Amino acid sequence: MHRRFRWLLLLCACAAFAQDAAKNSQVTHVVGISSMKQGVKGTLEIKDGNALFKPSKAVTAQIPANSIIDVSIGNDSKRTIGGPIGTLSMFGPYGSGRFLSLFRTKLDVLTISFRDENDALHGVVFSMPPGAAKGYKKDLLAAGAKSTTPLPEDKPEAAEQKAPAKGVKPAAEKKEVTK
Amino acid sequence: MKRITLIAALLCTLTLIAAAQQTPKSVQEREKTRTDAEKAAKNKPAAAPVKKAKFTASAIQVLEFKPADIPVPAQFEMAMYEETIAKLDKALRFKSVYRDGDKRAASEPDLVTMKCTIWGFKEGSARKRQVTSVMGATVLRVHVHIENAKGEPLVDKDVSGTVEMMGGGNLKATVDLANNIAALVNANF
Numbered sequence: 001m002h003r004r005f006r007w008l009l010l011l012c013a014c015a016a017f018a019q020d021a022a023k024n025s026q027v028t029h030v031v032g033i034s035s036m037k038q039g040v041k042g043t044l045e046i047k048d049g050n051a052l053f054k055p056s057k058a059v060t061a062q063i064p065a066n067s068i069i070d071v072s073i074g075n076d077s078k079r080t081i082g083g084p085i086g087t088l089s090m091f092g093p094y095g096s097g098r099f100l101s102l103f104r105t106k107l108d109v110l111t112i113s114f115r116d117e118n119d120a121l122h123g124v125v126f127s128m129p130p131g132a133a134k135g136y137k138k139d140l141l142a143a144g145a146k147s148t149t150p151l152p153e154d155k156p157e158a159a160e161q162k163a164p165a166k167g168v169k170p171a172a173e174k175k176e177v178t179k
Numbered sequence: 180m181k182r183i184t185l186i187a188a189l190l191c192t193l194t195l196i197a198a199a200q201q202t203p204k205s206v207q208e209r210e211k212t213r214t215d216a217e218k219a220a221k222n223k224p225a226a227a228p229v230k231k232a233k234f235t236a237s238a239i240q241v242l243e244f245k246p247a248d249i250p251v252p253a254q255f256e257m258a259m260y261e262e263t264i265a266k267l268d269k270a271l272r273f274k275s276v277y278r279d280g281d282k283r284a285a286s287e288p289d290l291v292t293m294k295c296t297i298w299g300f301k302e303g304s305a306r307k308r309q310v311t312s313v314m315g316a317t318v319l320r321v322h323v324h325i326e327n328a329k330g331e332p333l334v335d336k337d338v339s340g341t342v343e344m345m346g347g348g349n350l351k352a353t354v355d356l357a358n359n360i361a362a363l364v365n366a367n368f
Contacts, residue, residue: 074252077348101309104306113253123260125254125350
């Protein structure tokens with residue numbers, strides 16, 4: 001019993017650590033912040049009701065959570081061997097560069113739509129390691145942001161309610177069978 | 180027999196001499212006709228180049244890109260919107276470029292509004308593109324409708340954006356689309 005409890009504790013700790021690591025991971029600005037170049041890397045923090053994108057060199061961008069009208073998560077991928085080495089590899093002999101293109105890393109894409117003080121619509125797209133976007137969305141929703149799509153973890157529950165699992169008949173049908 | 184061959188040879192040489200004398204004449208004639216035609220063309224009044232009348236507006240408001248009964252990921256919608264605004268800002272055709280819902284746009288005297296409807300979307304695969312160079316293209320098709328403050332349509336055209344071959348990630352298609360939209364706006368304003 002104690003062993004099982006220990007294992008459970010360890011599992012929970014690992015999950016929490018993984019989530020923290022994903023949250024503190026590097027986020028890449030894809031498009032949307034006009035004062036920043038595309039592809040700038042930094043950290044995204046949700047603090048005091050604001051989403052703060054802190055790049056290493058440029059000034060921090062701030063989005064008030066209560067002005068966010070939609071937060072959505074998507075998927076993308078990038079070359080595992082990218083940058084100048086990845087570009088140079090394309091000139092490699094016997095299609096070696098193309099072979100390297102087969103190896104791709106999955107990415108999460110976080111899209112934030114918000115309105116500024118003039119009610120003008122803005123959209124910001126960030127890319128981040130897989131699994132990180134869910135945590136950010138959760139924090140943003142808790143800070144007062146709105147979303148048109150539910151969190152990914154909410155989806156299976158809703159689906160279960162609509163369609164019962166295989167082999168399990170609805171209660172009404174069961175009654176008919178017993179009669 | 181000898182006579183016959185001699186006569187034939189003589190005839191051949193005569194015809195050759197005649198042809199040689201005639202060709203320079205024909206070349207001269209051709210040159211003459213050409214110069215005459217050129218002279219006639221020069222004398223004709225030059226037709227004025229047909230220029231399409233451009234519209235004038237001091238400001239443009241870009242409305243949110245909305246899909247028409249097709250599922251489009253939010254990142255594509257937002258990237259299209261943001262890239263288009265950035266390109267129009269850069270083109271400097273208008274004094275100000277307003278975003279969707281901007282209150283300040285209402286005070287502009289000659290404002291034009293751009294409504295874009297996404298009617299075609301095919302998400303490709305960057306892996307396929309880079310490995311095959313032929314397959315896996317991402318294609319975006321948008322209907323651009325620009326109208327003036329009175330609601331009169333000024334521009335109604337379909338624009339597409341693609342990313343093919345070594346073009347990079349799927350979102351790069353939005354950059355191509357924004358470039359094409361900016362080109363359409365520049366051609367009309």
